[in-house]
Amino acid sequence: MLDVRDLTVAFQSKDKAKTLVPALDGVSISIGRGETLGLVGESGCGKTLSSLAVMGLLPESARVQSGQLLFDGDDLLHLKDAERNKVRGVRIGMIFQDPMTSLSPYYTIGNQLMEGLRYHMGMSKKQAKERALDLLQKVGIPGPERVFHEYPEQLSGGMRQRVMIAIAISCEPDLLIADEPTTALDVTTQAQILDLLAELQRENGMSLILISHDLGVIAEMCSRVVVMYAGQVIEQSEAKALFADPTHPYTRALLAATPRMTEKQERFYQIPGAVPAPTEWGTGCRFRGRCEHATAECGEMPPLSRLDGARFVRCWYAAGQTLQGREVRA
Ligand SMILES: Nc1ncnc2c1ncn2[C@@H]1O[C@H](COP(=O)(O)OP(=O)(O)OP(=O)(O)O)[C@@H](O)[C@H]1O
Ligand code: SF4
Ligand SMILES: [Mg+2]
Structure with a gap:
């Protein structure tokens, strides 16, 4: 491959x-x-x-x-x-060595997840949001709806790493x-x-x-x-x-x-x-x-x-x- x-x-x-x-x-x-x-x-x-x-x-x-x-x-x-x-x-997706430098501090988790889905997969805003919430659930984030609206600095290291995985596999x-x-x-x-x-x-x-x-x-x-x-x-x-x-x-x-x-x-x-x-x-x-x-x-x-x-x-x-x-x- x-x-x-x-x-x-x-x-x-x-x-x-x-x-x-x-x-x-x-x-x-x-x-x-x-x-x-x-x-x-x-x-x-x-x-x-x-x-x-x-x-x-x-x-x-x-x-x-x-x-x-x-x-x-x-x-x-x-x-x-x-x-x-x-x-x-x-x-090809990548989970980067340092999640803080690869997640933008200025955008919510939801926005960062939806970006690739809309741009690469051609999804509507509604479809991308549904898929983003599914992904957050899949990577084991409790309360996906809440995390969707949060910024990276509000999350623990483990949660950020899960978000990175969600983006990489989106x-x-x-x-x-x-x-x-x-x-x-x-x-x-x-x-x-x-x-x-x-x-x-x-x-x-x-x-x-x-x-x-x-x-x-x-x-x-x-x-x-x-x-x-x-x-x-x-x-x-x-x-x-x-x-x-x-x-x-x-x-x-x-x-x-x-x-x-x-x-x-x-x-x-x-x-x-x-x-x-x-x-x-x-x-x-x-x-x-x-x-x-x-x-x-x-x-x-x-x-x-x-x-x-x-x-x-x-x-x-x-x-x-x-x-x-x-x-x-x-
Ligand atoms: N921005 C840079 N400018 C100049 N040299 C660099 C730069 N980034 C990496 N290098 C060089 O490339 C080499 C390999 O770096 P790399 O980040 O791939 O190492 P690594 O095996 O991933 O190490 P680590 O286990 O610490 O993550 C470094 O030793 C350095 O010499
Ligand atoms: S220095 Fe050691 S590792 Fe390198 S070729 Fe010689 S024996 Fe092998
Ligand atoms: Mg390295």
Whole structure:
């Protein structure tokens, strides 16, 4: 359904030199109909940027340098505006990482919900109001009639998040991108929102890209996982295989740093060092400053190699280990 191919995005610096600073580097991510794909990686790795590129909502200073954004075979980067508007926000919905910056403080919840329904679905005011109230009910908002007339600041974080979901699903999208949909919420609300997403998916056969720092949530919800590091995809796998046997040293470290994913919950492991800034990327593997398996070979960028079935890894060591294992087994 969605096939992001080799997407490279850079930011233009604000100074006179207008230098281009890379942010996404050859990112390829695809998702099929009805599938749930998890997108993980530390802060600043490019998860939100990849989603914003799909939505056509990159910041003004961002430049798509190369790549394709194929949606049902059409490249979103080259569609005419009218065609593109039928896809983004309609067939693809997005729940943004920060609901307060994406909901307007100046319009009531009702108006913000009705806007898309009237503009994209051609509904009359009466039809749009009925549908908006249905949607508020569906996402579990008590007293939809009251909330319809309220402004975002009058709602709690959990309620705002539900409104965001209602807006994102209002045009019955084929694909929903949920960027940290539960991070700011308490555990109970978190569970309710995730249940709601799973239910919507079951009902409509919708595809879901779930971005989360919470690997427990990813393990529970997703059938496939893409791991990003410093603007690149570094591992991609069926979720079960990834959690049972992560191959990339970064994926292993991420799992070890998630208490819920390890048996010894009392020990909290932290990955040493930090994600390098684009100016520090250099030519080799971007994880090598933090990697216990790094060798001289890692001064050259490893390709994203296919290991077996649906598993891909960008690491000389992991690819070598698995290939050796195969030879031994053979
Ligand atoms: N407006 C911007 N101007 C310049 N660079 C930016 C801008 N937005 C993002 N970037 C660059 O793109 C990188 C990726 O950012 P992105 O928001 O996609 O990260 P993320 O993986 O979603 O992180 P988080 O987990 O914190 O949400 C950042 O590290 C930064 O280098
Ligand atoms: S390529 Fe080398 S430095 Fe990079 S993750 Fe693999 S072993 Fe570590
Ligand atoms: Mg983000």
